[in-house]
Amino acid sequence: MVRKACCVNRMNRRGFLLRSSALALAASCPLASSLATGAESSVRPAPKWPYEWQVGDFSIHSDFDFRERVDLIDDLQRLRGDLESSLGITIARERIHLILFATSSRYRSYLRKHFPGIPDRRALFIKRRGPGMVFAYDSHEMAVDLRHETTHAMLNASLPYVPLWLDEGLAEYFEVSSADRPGKSPHLKIVRLRALIGQVPDLVALDDLSDLSAMGAGEYRDAWSWVHFLLHESEESRQVLLRFLAELQAQSPPGPLSRRIAAGVPDYQQRYLKHFRAAF
Numbered sequence: 001m002v003r004k005a006c007c008v009n010r011m012n013r014r015g016f017l018l019r020s021s022a023l024a025l026a027a028s029c030p031l032a033s034s035l036a037t038g039a040e041s042s043v044r045p046a047p048k049w050p051y052e053w054q055v056g057d058f059s060i061h062s063d064f065d066f067r068e069r070v071d072l073i074d075d076l077q078r079l080r081g082d083l084e085s086s087l088g089i090t091i092a093r094e095r096i097h098l099i100l101f102a103t104s105s106r107y108r109s110y111l112r113k114h115f116p117g118i119p120d121r122r123a124l125f126i127k128r129r130g131p132g133m134v135f136a137y138d139s140h141e142m143a144v145d146l147r148h149e150t151t152h153a154m155l156n157a158s159l160p161y162v163p164l165w166l167d168e169g170l171a172e173y174f175e176v177s178s179a180d181r182p183g184k185s186p187h188l189k190i191v192r193l194r195a196l197i198g199q200v201p202d203l204v205a206l207d208d209l210s211d212l213s214a215m216g217a218g219e220y221r222d223a224w225s226w227v228h229f230l231l232h233e234s235e236e237s238r239q240v241l242l243r244f245l246a247e248l249q250a251q252s253p254p255g256p257l258s259r260r261i262a263a264g265v266p267d268y269q270q271r272y273l274k275h276f277r278a279a280f
């Protein structure tokens with residue numbers, strides 16, 4: 001079964017396997033080799049990519065004519081503004097490489113060859129010392145996958161560290177098209193049903209997660225729900241998230257977000273239930 005798109009990067013907590021895999025890549029792929037070692041200046045158009053072009057901060061490399069899907073790139077360019085206005089942080093103007101394939105088989109074949117041992121995910125964000133790389137293939141989920149992985153790329157280019165669950169919760173939130181984010185996420189229905197029977201996801205348990213392999217479908221859903229709660233429950237809840245991210249961006253260790261929520265949003269568990277039981 002193909003799992004949800006994910007982020008596999010991280011200089012600090014989650015990148016160890018991928019870092020060594022990325023080094024293995026150096027012998028076989030000029031593009032990914034230079035990106036993996038941070039030597040971006042040596043990147044030259046690789047003849048193996050039939051289509052390569054640049055749009056804003058995005059360098060796009062694809063094995064099919066992706067230019068017809070330029071609307072997706074426009075969408076990704078808007079994501080920067082969406083993140084900045086929603087989260088109150090400055091998104092770094094760091095180049096992001098989009099490596100796009102016509103089919104899932106070509107995508108998997110490429111990743112197996114250049115990143116052996118990598119988890120089988122529908123799309124991936126990989127970052128080492130150089131610019132972030134987003135890998136995806138053409139499908140009806142491609143827009144969602146690109147928004148999800150590019151959210152990771154932009155957050156990780158802009159913040160020294162993002163707690164695993166918050167990183168995934170934000171990517172889940174922003175992967176939905178902008179108009180649908182508050183009220184049409186695929187997570188919303190089940191989260192509301194769970195709220196109706198009094199189920200509040202354990203924030204402390206989420207904060208304790210340190211390995212992407214521990215993030216199953218339930219953890220992605222729960223992470224999304226807390227992000228939605230923080231952004232939409234009240235100005236009080238929103239400010240807890242914004243202050244946390246601002247401190248991260250200022251290199252000031254903010255401590256566990258679960259503790260900040262408990263301190264900044266009195267009765268947050270009851271308010272979580274009320275938030276998702278309400279119609280919106």
Ligand SMILES: [Zn+2]
Nearest residue numbers: 005006007171
């Ligand atoms: Zn992810």
